[in-house]
Amino acid sequence: MLITEVRVKLVSGPKSRRGKLKAFCSVTFDDEFVVRDLKVIEGAQGLFIAMPSRKRMARCHNCSHKNTVLSRYCNDCGKRLPIGEYQEDSRRIYADIAHPIHAASRDKIHDKVVQAYHREVAASKEAGYIPQAYDDIDLDLVSPDRVGLRRERKQSRHRFPADLPGRQPPEEPKREIGASG
Template sequence: MEITEVSITPLEESRLKAYVNITFDEVFVIHGLRVIQGNHGMFVSMPARRLPDGSYKDIAHPITNAFRLKIQQVVLDAYKEIISENTLEKTEDQKQENVAVQ
């Protein structure tokens, strides 16, 4: 099973960095993954629902640790790329604003 598309919606919140949708083999999509800044770095959280006792249960999740790591690597790489692009665009916009002001 291959990850064929990753859609990232970055956020400006402290620990929650982005919402993510991933598509597998161009035929199956999972919505609602999250990129979270944890105490030991960023990680990908699977979509979950809150149970009556206040705990959370994953709605969908990988069965093997190897596939979980693959999802995490692909998602975090895509997140870093989109953040890098957004930072570059902001830098370019600031340069254009500075030129316009002068």
């Protein structure tokens, strides 16, 4: 098994500076097989490479619809789901989709991904840094200018109507001094 390419997408934003998730990666094996969504995570003992995973599912006893393990109600029929042994073992919420079978393979993947991660971090600190192309399979339907618009709307919800642009506060009724009213 030869790792022919590792692509790294650094996690950006204020949460990445404090958070444990540092990057997403895709690894190509023998120029023929790609595994996406590996995660570079800062752990207590250094960087850890998490394999792609998904939430485990359990079927509803009423309609047989698959629901995530810790769901309380069925997403299809709305019935309350019984608390079973799969919910008691809450450590096993996620299952790896792809993973190395041998420790030697895991070490090889870990070393290559960590090297690529450090190269990308070093490159990101240089002037004029442009992130490498990362083939993300998720759709990002929100354009950057719409993100700013959403932020403005959120902030405007916390203003008084008089503070909003284009709005004038209602005029106070004029009272004459000494008039009863």
